[in-house]
Amino acid sequence: MVVTILVSAMVVQIPLVLNADLGWLLTVNEMILAGQKLGADLFESNPPLSVYMYMPAAWLGRSTGVAPELVVIFLVIVEIVVALVVIESANVAAKLEVGERSVFLRSFAFLLALLPGAVFGQREHIAVIALTPFVAVAALRWRGLCPGRAAVVAGLGAGLAMSIKPFFALVVGLPIIANVVRQRSLRPLLIPEAVSAAIVVSGYAVVVATVFAEYLSVYAPMVAEAYLPIRKEFGSLLPLPIAMIGGSIVFLRLLAPRQFRVAGDATPWLAASVGGAASFLLQGKNWPYMAFGLSVFAIAAPLLQVRTNTLRKSVAIGGAASMVLIAAYLSSPPPDFPPLAERIQALVKHPRLLTITDHIGLGHPLVRELHGVWVGRSCAELLAGGAIWREQDPQLSDDARARLDNIASFEKRQLLTSLRIGRPDVVLVDTYLFSTIPFDWLSWAKSDPEIRAELGRFHEVKGVGRVRIFVSESQPPGA
Structure with a gap:
């Protein structure tokens, strides 16, 4: 089933994947390969990793003659496979039963490969894929289980996600803070995945400060002055997070009443969705792709509790309809230009x-x-x-x-x-x-x-x- 989901996602994305952001980032990498320099000949409002993360696709496209956007599809599917392998490794180390592990794999194959729709391949999509194993490991630790060495790899992914967009520190931090409060101890701050994530972010900060010093001193202040303050009214942003997290709690209550409690197994996933909501609100642009992290973790909290032998038909229909609506929202087109x-x-x-x-x-x-x-x-x-x-x-x-x-x-x-x-x-x-x-x-x-x-x-x-x-x-x- 997982293979079918991933192959289906590849086929679906061939006509969809090329959007405005991806088109620009592939183009700017091709210009860099042609000899132009970022920060001198070319300018991008986002931090350098947002550009260079697409360099492998641009380079492979140039080397092989394959369209770079098709290479992006393939590389993102590879990233999803790696994320699923890390999650499975952590679940095996934690000695979860085969049935529960299968639910994890099928759920995240769907959430990371098919749910994105038009968000597929964008920075937020890539960051959330990298971040998901970290939240899965946090959920295992919440249950008192040991995720093994996969925790370190999950931390590396979380560090990559925060380097792509610092707002994802909220998604990383809230599950850890929840555990700190629960244990009344600071030890959760020193778990291997938190340490490895911090190392990646610190290393990236050093690289930006040394290699891209001009971005920090010249361009970043202009972005902070002219771009970041442009945002929607806070009140117009609130309904989406309230609806998604509220819906997640309702479905969780219907599917698994015991997990609805503060100490329930779904708490880390809900905490991650709250972090995604905070990220969405702080960015303030109300663009659908910025809600992808919120969407994935809000759906995951109840979805991981689904057991087909006890699932009521009305709940199944309501859940499926909700996911279709979320997918439609994520793929809703931005204000468009006429065909040119x-x-x-x-x-x-x-x-x-x-x-x-x-x-x-x-x-x-x-x-x-x-x-x-x-x-x-x-x-x-x-x-x-x-x-x-x-x-x-x-x-x-x-x-x-x-x-x-x-x-x-x-x-x-x-x-x-x-x-x-x-x-x-x-x-x-x-x-x-x-x-x-x-x-x-x-x-x-x-x-x-x-x-x-x-x-x-x-x-x-x-x-x-x-x-x-x-x-x-x-x-x-x-x-």
Whole structure:
């Protein structure tokens, strides 16, 4: 059954896996392989590991001729297999019965391979896969069982997850804190998996501080100033975590009343789901993929208690319906752009492409679908968008406004460099700010005289929806 689930996931993902984030991260790694340098020629708002974790797929794709997005599918399935092996090893060491171990394997094969849908292959998906063995080991220790040497490997995975996104420290920490409170002792802080996780995170911090010092000193402060504060209202974020954790508790109460207690075996899984909820709330963007950790652990708490011989039909139907709804939510599309590929191909074959927008989804994965060349120095003017958004606040201090102006100027310098050095054939210009309010990105760009001069060599053709299309004068005019 596990093999069937994994093979099915591979087949399902072939037409689905290439999304905006993955398209950009594969493209930027290909540009690095071609000789460009992250932090000098290329800029990414996330920490360096978010980029380089896709380097194996880009390198293997370049070496073998296989599309890198297909390599991503294969490598993620391999990671899931490794996670299942670690969980099985810990369960064997803990002397769990075969039936219970089988429930674990089938459950997590489904949760990690099929549930993600359109989230498959994204950073959160990869991080949660790496993190799951750690929570499984925490659940064994909660029951007073020994997970054996697999605990160290589980800790390495947790360290990787926290390095990908520091918010996952909440998922790692809450099950441990629950055990500290239960035992009234600090010894759970020194278990092997916690130590190995700390070593990985510390090692990664040293690498970033030494190898990517420019990111910490130059780019990270701009991200903190212009991007991180852009968030949804807290009240609009709360319903999802409340519904998921509340639903998890309800199903747990129906399936296994004894595990509903604070001391029940499901407590570590519930603690991990609360950590996932806290991560979702702190990030504040309300993007579905950011709720993947919350979803997996909220489902796991009751799912691991399922026993088919005692499962009531009504509970089974309700549980299945709930998981379908969660899967549909995770795969719900973001605010989208109109179809552009055919329109652009009719104007320029395999174009050198650039966008002027705050939205990654305008240029990616479009440039890969066109078999074109991305000439931008970042995925979009994301920091400029954040600066423009924040400067609408009338209570903003003069110092903060000055910093935001400098960030917008930085983005304009990068755009100018992309126009001069990249020599795009096609420039796509958005007409919305964060897909929410109308905004004239063309006027914003042309407020810089040098950018205005560079854009003077383009003519506008008929746009599509919210997107204005500009083609280089060296290309024939479009209809």
